[in-house]
Amino acid sequence: MQPQLTSDSDLSRIIAAASRGDQSAWREMIGLYGRRVFALVRSRVHKPDLAEELTQSVFATVAGKLGTTGYTEQGKFEAWLFRIAVNRIRDEVRRLKRHATPTDPVTFDGVSTAAPAQRVSETELAALRKAMGTLSDADREIIELRHHAGLPFATIAEMLDEPIGTLLARHHRALKKLKELLAGSDADDEPNQRSGISAEHAR
Amino acid sequence: MNTTDLNQIPDDLRVIDARLAALGQADRDATDGQFEDRLTRATSGMLSSAPALRLVGGESSPRRAAWMGFARYAAAAVILLSFGSAIYLANTGPTKRTPIEDIAAISLDDLINSTAALESLDASDPFTTLLSDLDTIDQALRTQPSIPDTSTTGSM
Numbered sequence: 125m126q127p128q129l130t131s132d133s134d135l136s137r138i139i140a141a142a143s144r145g146d147q148s149a150w151r152e153m154i155g156l157y158g159r160r161v162f163a164l165v166r167s168r169v170h171k172p173d174l175a176e177e178l179t180q181s182v183f184a185t186v187a188g189k190l191g192t193t194g195y196t197e198q199g200k201f202e203a204w205l206f207r208i209a210v211n212r213i214r215d216e217v218r219r220l221k222r223h224a225t226p227t228d229p230v231t232f233d234g235v236s237t238a239a240p241a242q243r244v245s246e247t248e249l250a251a252l253r254k255a256m257g258t259l260s261d262a263d264r265e266i267i268e269l270r271h272h273a274g275l276p277f278a279t280i281a282e283m284l285d286e287p288i289g290t291l292l293a294r295h296h297r298a299l300k301k302l303k304e305l306l307a308g309s310d311a312d313d314e315p316n317q318r319s320g321i322s323a324e325h326a327r
Numbered sequence: 328m329n330t331t332d333l334n335q336i337p338d339d340l341r342v343i344d345a346r347l348a349a350l351g352q353a354d355r356d357a358t359d360g361q362f363e364d365r366l367t368r369a370t371s372g373m374l375s376s377a378p379a380l381r382l383v384g385g386e387s388s389p390r391r392a393a394w395m396g397f398a399r400y401a402a403a404a405v406i407l408l409s410f411g412s413a414i415y416l417a418n419t420g421p422t423k424r425t426p427i428e429d430i431a432a433i434s435l436d437d438l439i440n441s442t443a444a445l446e447s448l449d450a451s452d453p454f455t456t457l458l459s460d461l462d463t464i465d466q467a468l469r470t471q472p473s474i475p476d477t478s479t480t481g482s483m
Binding site for chain 1 (some may be wrong): 342363
């Protein structure tokens with residue numbers, strides 16, 4: 125279970141203390157946001173080592189800014205933090221595309237290390253991950269900011285500088301596309317399930 | 328934090344939305360228990376390595392940084408204006424003349440008188456001291472009778 129903020133003033137206090145070089149406040153901030161940034165990055169770059177390296181670079185940037193210029197929280201810290209992360213991910217995705225890295229999500233070594241989530245099998249997660257790979261970058265970004273980074277729609281809209289109505293429509297469209305893709309994938313898997321290859325999925 | 332605000336999600340898409348939430352959670356859990364420690368160790372140095380401003384005068388703030396930036400630009404502007412003014416005045420002052428204009432301003436009489444004055448000096452000791460030479464020339468110019476103006480004869 126990850127730590128959660130009880131109020132906005134908690135976040136302001138943590139940021140102010142971290143800006144003064146308070147190590148325990150910084151540790152608290154990493155407890156709040158570290159895994160959320162990591163999940164957002166990992167969803168796109170897949171390799172856990174690379175995801176952790178990029179996550180470190182995001183937090184190094186934030187620490188550097190807090191340390192040099194200070195920061196006054198005005199309810200925009202999350203948007204700022206995840207905007208840095210998204211920009212770092214976009215840069216990395218561009219770099220990976222130039223180097224022709226395999227893009228089939230199932231082939232990535234990080235998939236098998238993921239702990240199976242409650243009531244959703246690993247097979248289903250792998251299928252979902254594969255389906256997400258077919259979305260446009262923009263639609264996929266919304267899905268990941270919402271489900272991996274755990275951001276509310278209002279913050280995502282602010283980050284991406286889009287009206288919330290447009291954002292909700294795009295999210296809705298992306299969900300529908302994923303649903304259709306998974307329905308097709310389930311239909312393809314049926315013969316396998318009948319032959320007992322994916323017994324867990326059949327249950 | 329409400330990661331699955333189902334009020335925003337139509338009924339037919341709730342299943343896929345829940346699966347995505349599970350995928351997000353799986354990715355958040357896809358690292359070990361020392362993740363936060365490693366991340367803290369790797370980045371906390373950036374907090375304390377920073378501020379020169381803090382060493383000078385207490386807590387750093389965006390306002391202080393803004394003032395320091397403004398002060399730097401202001402100082403640079405003053406220096407540039409000073410140089411610019413000095414160059415402008417040196418070139419446009421009312422008494423400023425170029426060396427060519429200085430030479431052209433010397434009259435023919437002055438030249439002739441000066442030559443005559445120099446010729447009147449004692450050749451054996453013309454440069455004992457600069458001061459005395461100048462005095463001698465000055466005196467000679469003052470006592471030399473006027474030489475008829477030859478400029479109209481077309482000698483130049």
